[in-house]
Amino acid sequence: MRAIHVGLLGLGTVGSGVIKIIEDHQDNLMHQVGCPIKVKKILVQDTEKHRQIYVDKALLTTDVNEVIQDPEIDVVIEVMGGVEETRIHLLNALKAKKHIVTANKDLMAVYGSELLSVATENGCDLFYEASVAGGIPILRSLVDGLASDRITKMMGIVNGTTNFILTKMSKYGSAYKEVLKEAQDLGYAEADPTADVEGLDAARKMAILARLGFSMNVDLEDVNVKGISQVTDDDISYSKRLGYTMKLIGIAQSEHGKVEVSVEPTLLPDYHPLASVNNEYNAVYVYGEAVGETMFYGPGAGSLPTATAVVSDLVAVMKNMRLEVNGRSAFAPQYEKQLKSAQDIYAQHFLRIHVQDQVGAFAKITSLFSDKGVSFEKILQLPLKNSNLAEIVIVTHKASNHDFEEILQKLHDLEVVSELKSTYRVEGNGAQ
Amino acid sequence: MRAIHVGLLGLGTVGSGVIKIIEDHQDNLMHQVGCPIKVKKILVQDTEKHRQIYVDKALLTTDVNEVIQDPEIDVVIEVMGGVEETRIHLLNALKAKKHIVTANKDLMAVYGSELLSVATENGCDLFYEASVAGGIPILRSLVDGLASDRITKMMGIVNGTTNFILTKMSKYGSAYKEVLKEAQDLGYAEADPTADVEGLDAARKMAILARLGFSMNVDLEDVNVKGISQVTDDDISYSKRLGYTMKLIGIAQSEHGKVEVSVEPTLLPDYHPLASVNNEYNAVYVYGEAVGETMFYGPGAGSLPTATAVVSDLVAVMKNMRLEVNGRSAFAPQYEKQLKSAQDIYAQHFLRIHVQDQVGAFAKITSLFSDKGVSFEKILQLPLKNSNLAEIVIVTHKASNHDFEEILQKLHDLEVVSELKSTYRVEGNGAQ
Missing domain, CATH: 3.30.360.10 (Dihydrodipicolinate Reductase; domain 2)
Structure with missing residues (x-):
């Protein structure tokens, strides 16, 4: 029974966790995938650096090609981070028919579509569960x-x-x-x-x-x-x-x-x-x-939680290898991208302002909102200590971002408004 | 492009949800699995019954064999409930090489292992995500x-x-x-x-x-x-x-x-x-x-949430069909079953008792616990209105179920204890 050979790019926090899980859970993993997992090469910046985890020094290399071009290596696990250079390494690894597991959100957010389609062209898997929310699948x-x-x-x-x-x-x-x-x-x-x-x-x-x-x-x-x-x-x-x-x-x-x-x-x-x-x-x-x-x-982070997601992806690659169905994980978007404009985005808004504490001030403010058809869900007004100002906090019902921005502009120009302190989006009303 | 044909056993709450999702999300599903999904036959108890959902009457049958023996049907979705009779239907369906998706926890809890191994023998998938916690995957x-x-x-x-x-x-x-x-x-x-x-x-x-x-x-x-x-x-x-x-x-x-x-x-x-x-x-x-x-x-339940889990399982079956890798979902337990005894089970315990409100009562109670090496995390004592009794509520530190049962027995025999009102397990201390 041939072992599956794995190459690692990077041996930092997550990389060390991956090594630990592969070692500690070898029996369990073997039960699932039917063969042993062997880490064959690890790309590091400095082979002599002292590390928290014991790793055979013979596995370490500073030459990326010793990992991604090794004909025995089946799967490359990328936990080195970085974007431009890492992209080149992974494209080369895919062309050398290596399956990829990565924890790199920076890379996947920018070059995810490209990498996934090159993976499919080469019949390779590319999984990236660890890139979002660490240990949560x-x-x-x-x-x-x-x-x-x-x-x-x-x-x-x-x-x-x-x-x-x-x-x-x-x-x-x-x-x-x-x-x-x-x-x-x-x-x-x-x-x-x-x-x-x-x-x-x-x-x-x-x-x-x-x-x-x-x-x-x-x-x-x-x-x-x-x-x-x-x-x-x-x-x-x-x-x-x-x-x-x-x-x-x-x-x-x-x-x-x-x-x-x-x-x-x-x-x-x-x-x-x-x-x-x-x-x-x-x-x-x-x-x-x-x-x-x-x-x-x-x-959402941490050495072992993130490594769990990486090794679970590795298990998925290995199951696919056994079934000979790698390279079907491509992301083919079903819809054309269409983005909402500020007119289309509706939300509740929290607004905190300092206002001159004088008759009619609040009426001037509320009329700006009612002119735009925006009503209030909550209002809090308190006198500000040691000043002739009042603190007003408002939570609106749903309004478009566009209308709310216009109201803010007009509030800013109102003489009774001393300062717009802050605004925040409000979400999740009525859950459960 | 041949449609995948589905047979339903049952058209109650979950069954109606399944029909609705397959209809409403047909485009989305087709994008994922590459072919249309067609419901071909539905087993019901009464073909004339009025239903909340519109279904072509020609699809309905009261003969289970019209579903599970139909050579055109690829996947049987079991949402009829029941255990003994349903088990026979599903065994017959598997022998007729139908993949199975079921929402039936009663059945899976009792006959899950048997059904899964018969599925593997016949090269069929058997998925049951909906049987636990409805819409949660x-x-x-x-x-x-x-x-x-x-x-x-x-x-x-x-x-x-x-x-x-x-x-x-x-x-x-x-x-x-x-x-x-x-x-x-x-x-x-x-x-x-x-x-x-x-x-x-x-x-x-x-x-x-x-x-x-x-x-x-x-x-x-x-x-x-x-x-x-x-x-x-x-x-x-x-x-x-x-x-x-x-x-x-x-x-x-x-x-x-x-x-x-x-x-x-x-x-x-x-x-x-x-x-x-x-x-x-x-x-x-x-x-x-x-x-x-x-x-x-x-x-955890409900027509559409549970149906989501059922249809997601259906998608998994269909992806496997496309890759020709069905029948690998068998559950092969890695470990021999070993159960803990009451001596091995440790937990914190909540205990509520009524006690004679007299000098030394509490000391008698606490000594029963300390004799067993069980200490308290929280104690609440209050006088009971209109009586000469006190209400005592205790939360222990971790103790074995066996020791706790022995303490309860002794408490019961204590003269100062008027009544053991209730005991509960306490869990989750120290989370997050």
């Missing part, structure tokens, strides 16, 4: 588990770093910068946290989800992105008073064939299942026309 | 998504009726009988609610989950079952005071190769993700050695 659930349904909406907490920060801000009333520093000290946030806190990482995952869920070639540039760096402790505390929890939510929504994909700080009612997903955990809420509401929850 | 997630991990524990709310009843009791402080009647009026509970409220339905699903999750031939008789009919509003209100939510929880746990499977009313800390799964919703919490905690949430 969400891609497979969309493709297989909900195959018969029409997905209309996905809402996800798909970035652990920002969820950790917002959870702490919400729990302890701390300021953003303080919690960011704590997250960096704990290793939850990187020294340069931009990709996480500005929503780019989440946007990549939402592009991948939207593509699969709506069977449409959504690009990374189609995602409207707003990060959490402007969220203040005041915003969180006022939204709490109105019964909301602040989360960085990725939304992908389809109506009448048009889609919107966005990532932004969003208020969810406290009773919404996503509102209680805390710390570094991820969850994806999926609405299907027939199934209704489902949710998939779990660790 | 939990079986596929266990088999494929978490393929590389070692599952150590599954905790599930897998019965919608009992979850509806406990949610209402908890929310409104109502008595069990009252809420049961409401559930029956709303159609959430059947006229004879025994299978639901006594935990049998949940036990069937837990047997199926345990078999897949632990790769072991767990039988329905191996499940320890206790229903919710003895749960009182007092139990719920006292557990609330201590920060717990009462749920009917199915637990399947594996340690050192030995497993326990049980269904019983269980107290979860309010912050546990399963505690906020309300009404008729289902959720399954899965612990994997590598992945950690994951949860799958969604509608």
Whole structure:
């Protein structure tokens, strides 16, 4: 019985986890796929570096071709990260007829369609479950588990770093910068946290989800992105008073064939299942026309959780090898891409403003909304300490983004309005 | 391009949903499987009965052989329910080389292993995603998504009726009988609610989950079952005071190769993700050695949600037909069944007793626990109105079921103990 030979590109956090799972669960894996799994070569930057995990030094190489051109290697596992150079490696690996398993969302968000079609041309599998929401088998659930349904909406907490920060801000009333520093000290946030806190990482995952869920070639540039760096402790505390929890939510929504994909700080009612997903955990809420509401929850990152998804993909490749049916996983979008405009995107909005505390001020504000046919679901007005201003917090009923932007412009020009403090999208009313 | 022909056994709630999804999502399904799906024959009890859904009368038959022996039919979808007679129909269908999709947990819990091996012998697929937790793709997630991990524990709310009843009791402080009647009026509970409220339905699903999750031939008789009919509003209100939510929880746990499977009313800390799964919703919490905690949430029943799972299975059968790889879905347990004894099962316990309000009473009680090395996590003592009794509520640290039973016996014999009111398992401390 010939072993399946695996080559690894990268031996960082996820790569070490992959090695550990293949070793620890060898019996279990062999029962499923009928033969042993052997790691044959590992691409690293430095073969002499000290590592947390024991690996036979003879396996290490700094030459990518020793992995992707090795005729004995069946499957290449890419856990090195990076985009442009990595793309070239994977294209070469596919041309050398290697099946690919990757955890690389940056790469898949940008070059996913190209890589998948080259994989199909070469009769190879290309799986990427680990690229979205780490250990949660969400891609497979969309493709297989909900195959018969029409997905209309996905809402996800798909970035652990920002969820950790917002959870702490919400729990302890701390300021953003303080919690960011704590997250960096704990290793939850990187020294340069931009990709996480500005929503780019989440946007990549939402592009991948939207593509699969709506069977449409959504690009990374189609995602409207707003990060959490402007969220203040005041915003969180006022939204709490109105019964909301602040989360960085990725939304992908389809109506009448048009889609919107966005990532932004969003208020969810406290009773919404996503509102209680805390710390570094991820969850994806999926609405299907027939199934209704489902949710998939779990660790969104980390060495072993992510490695679980990678090795489960490896098992899928190996099952396909045994059945001789590799290379059928191509993504062929069923629909032409059509994006919603700001006129088509409807949502509830949270607005916090400082207003001169004088007779008729509130009436002037409300008339701007009623002129556009936008009504209020919740209003909170409080005097601001040590000033002649009032704090007004409004949650509207559904309004188009376009109308809401126009109202904001007019509010800005009103003399009684001292400052527009913040606006947030509100989602998930009426769940469960 | 030849259509795939489908025969239905049954046209009740789920069957009607299947017809509707196949009709409504025909384009979408055709994109995935490359050919149309045609329902050719439907077994019903009465061809003249008025139905909610329009079906061509020519499709209806009261003769099962017109479905399972029709040479043109490729796939038989079983949504008629029942066990003994249905088993015979499905065995005959498999011998006639029909692939099977079933939503029948009663059948799969008892005859699953037999049916799966007959399916393999005949080169046929047999899928049963809809049999556990309706619209949640939990079986596929266990088999494929978490393929590389070692599952150590599954905790599930897998019965919608009992979850509806406990949610209402908890929310409104109502008595069990009252809420049961409401559930029956709303159609959430059947006229004879025994299978639901006594935990049998949940036990069937837990047997199926345990078999897949632990790769072991767990039988329905191996499940320890206790229903919710003895749960009182007092139990719920006292557990609330201590920060717990009462749920009917199915637990399947594996340690050192030995497993326990049980269904019983269980107290979860309010912050546990399963505690906020309300009404008729289902959720399954899965612990994997590598992945950690994951949860799958969604509608556990209902026409369209369950039909989604059925038709997704149909899609899987059809993809296999196209690849000519049917009949590989057999369940071959990797491990010999080994069950835990009461000495091996450790849990926290909630105990509520009425005690004579006299000096030294509490000391007598606590010494019974400390003799067995069992300590307390929480204690609540309150005087009982209009009596000389005190209400004592205790939550222990982990103790074996065997030791706890011995303590209960001794408590019962203590003179100061007026009544043992109730005991419940406590789970999920320290989650997230």
